[in-house]
Amino acid sequence: MARSELGDFLAARRSQVRPDEVNLPSTGQRRVPGLRREEVALLAGVSVDYYVRLEQGRERTPSAQVVDALAAALRLAEDGREHLFRLAGLGPRTRLAAVPARVDPSLLQLMSAWPDNPAIVYNLAYDVLASNAIADALFHDWAHSRNLMHVVFTDPAARTFYRDWHEVARNSVAGFRLGYGKNPDDPRVRQVLAELLERSPEFTELWTGQDARGKSLAHKEFVHREVGPLTLTMQTFDVRSSPGQELVVYHAEPGSPSSAALALLGSLAATSRQET
Numbered sequence: 001m002a003r004s005e006l007g008d009f010l011a012a013r014r015s016q017v018r019p020d021e022v023n024l025p026s027t028g029q030r031r032v033p034g035l036r037r038e039e040v041a042l043l044a045g046v047s048v049d050y051y052v053r054l055e056q057g058r059e060r061t062p063s064a065q066v067v068d069a070l071a072a073a074l075r076l077a078e079d080g081r082e083h084l085f086r087l088a089g090l091g092p093r094t095r096l097a098a099v100p101a102r103v104d105p106s107l108l109q110l111m112s113a114w115p116d117n118p119a120i121v122y123n124l125a126y127d128v129l130a131s132n133a134i135a136d137a138l139f140h141d142w143a144h145s146r147n148l149m150h151v152v153f154t155d156p157a158a159r160t161f162y163r164d165w166h167e168v169a170r171n172s173v174a175g176f177r178l179g180y181g182k183n184p185d186d187p188r189v190r191q192v193l194a195e196l197l198e199r200s201p202e203f204t205e206l207w208t209g210q211d212a213r214g215k216s217l218a219h220k221e222f223v224h225r226e227v228g229p230l231t232l233t234m235q236t237f238d239v240r241s242s243p244g245q246e247l248v249v250y251h252a253e254p255g256s257p258s259s260a261a262l263a264l265l266g267s268l269a270a271t272s273r274q275e276t
Contacts, residue, residue: 004057006087011055012210013074014040021075035074043073064090083181083212099123099186099244103130107239107247116266118232118250121239122148124179125188126172129245134262137269138224138250149176149192153200163221163229173206174213181212183244215248226268227261 003011015034019026024039035043041051046066053059062070067088071081085091103121111119111132118135122128126148136142144155152158152165152172162168180189196203215236222230232250239245252258 003055004060004087006060006084007055007057009084009087009210009212010040010051010070010074012208013076013080016209017075022073040070040073044069046070060089062088077213079178079213080211083178086181099125099183099188100242101129102242103245104239104241107241111247114249115270116251116262118262120248121245122248123188123246124183124186124244125149125192126176126179127188127192133269133272134266135250137265137272138222138230140225147192148172149196149203153196153203160223161225163223168220169202170206170211171213171215171218173203173209174211175215177207177210178212178214179244186244215246220250224261224265227265229258230261230265231256231258232262 014037017035018033019035019039022035022039022043024035024043037051037055038048041048044051044066046069050059054062064085067085067090068081071084074080074084076084082091101123107121108130111121111130114132115134117132118138119132120128120135121130128142128146128148131139131142139151140157140161142151144157145151149172152162152169155161159165176193180186180193183189193207197207215234218234220232220234222232224230230252232252234248234250237247237249239247252262
């Protein structure tokens, strides 16, 4: 029987948990640095045979109690736990024909009222559906693509634009997988996934890691070709009126060099609008 998404996820995640992280001795020859199947079974309180069947796709309907125990054994954060429940058929999936492409006009007005705060709205496929003027300036007017996954993985300039490209890449794939798990039938999500698997070996390698987690409060560092280095705080919000859309807003620490650079970027954006 073919391996299931649930089995793939369990196998990938156990390979990333070290025995010492769960108070188990690290003894004997290990093909991977992570947990053995029997160790996960021990931690979750299930038989080794049952856990093997889960990984191999011969068992696909574990109980909520078992899934909860597996999530604890694999040290999954809340996003990863919810993703595991969805893979086991125990959590809701968005099941939309497609995430709405139209952004609420009142949200667009709010975003345009933030001249000093880059703001974007994107969907499960990471297509940018809306952006304010300073966000356009920050992302170089989307010259490469208006899809954030394509920006990270297929734009050669991304490795200098994002100061810590590897961390950005890992977080992007984890967020993309979380969205994929919510609505795996979304045609645009599947299209972007196929494109990235074909065009980016780095994406493919990260995708096999099965990490699934959403964006939260975080710092992101850019090197903009016009204003130089920027360290911005990023906050992400679900757009309640349009399920599947997320709003991201960036800001700089007041009085910091990044704040001055962001103000300069805003001036450049305003000048560009006047010229056009």
